Amino acid sequence: MNLRCKIAGWFAPALVLVALGCAPARAQDPVTAAPIVADIAVPIIVNAVKPKPSGLGKFEGFVQNANTAEITVRAKGNDMSMRTFTLSEQASTKMQQTIDKGGYQYGDKVTVLYDPTSLKAVRVKGKPSRPL
Numbered sequence: 001m002n003l004r005c006k007i008a009g010w011f012a013p014a015l016v017l018v019a020l021g022c023a024p025a026r027a028q029d030p031v032t033a034a035p036i037v038a039d040i041a042v043p044i045i046v047n048a049v050k051p052k053p054s055g056l057g058k059f060e061g062f063v064q065n066a067n068t069a070e071i072t073v074r075a076k077g078n079d080m081s082m083r084t085f086t087l088s089e090q091a092s093t094k095m096q097q098t099i100d101k102g103g104y105q106y107g108d109k110v111t112v113l114y115d116p117t118s119l120k121a122v123r124v125k126g127k128p129s130r131p132l
Contacts, residue, residue, distance in 0.1 A: 057116040059083060063126075066104040068096050071121060073112055085114050085121035095124065102131025 061073040064082060069092070075081035087095055104110065110126030 054113075055115075056113045056122060059085075059112045059114060061110065061112075063104045063106060063108045063110055065106075066095065066099075068092050068099065071095070071104070071110075071112065071124060073110060076109075083112075083119070085112055085119055087121050087124075091121050091124060098128055102128060105129045 059073060060076045061083075062076070064072040064074050066072070068087070070084055070086045072082060072084045075083070098104065104124075104126070105128065108126055108129050110124055112121050113123040113125070114121045
């Protein structure tokens with residue numbers, strides 16, 4: 001009888017834990033509650049800055065090579081992205097004036113405004129470094 005009482009004493013707490021573990025979890029039942037809708041809250045309208053519709057693309061980066069026919073620029077945020085733009089007539093004459101003063105050197109920061117369909121640079125903005 002003593003052995004039976006010891007075994008029952010050990011298994012009684014385990015039996016209680018098993019019984020509690022088999023109880024259904026109330027948190028998993030789908031509860032259909034009406035969503036809370038606040039009538040007071042109205043959307044806050046913020047005026048966003050709209051870019052001017054010029055139709056030109058903008059590419060910012062650092063000069064790799066520049067001459068009177070084309071300019072090669074490495075992207076500002078991505079060192080692996082490079083683009084080569086052919087220069088339009090107006091940009092070519094302006095580039096010739098810049099080259100006469102010393103030209104763009106490797107690493108000069110520029111912004112190229114270009115036509116997205118033909119990848120032709122319309123304007124190159126940036127400060128050329130001092131001539132070598």
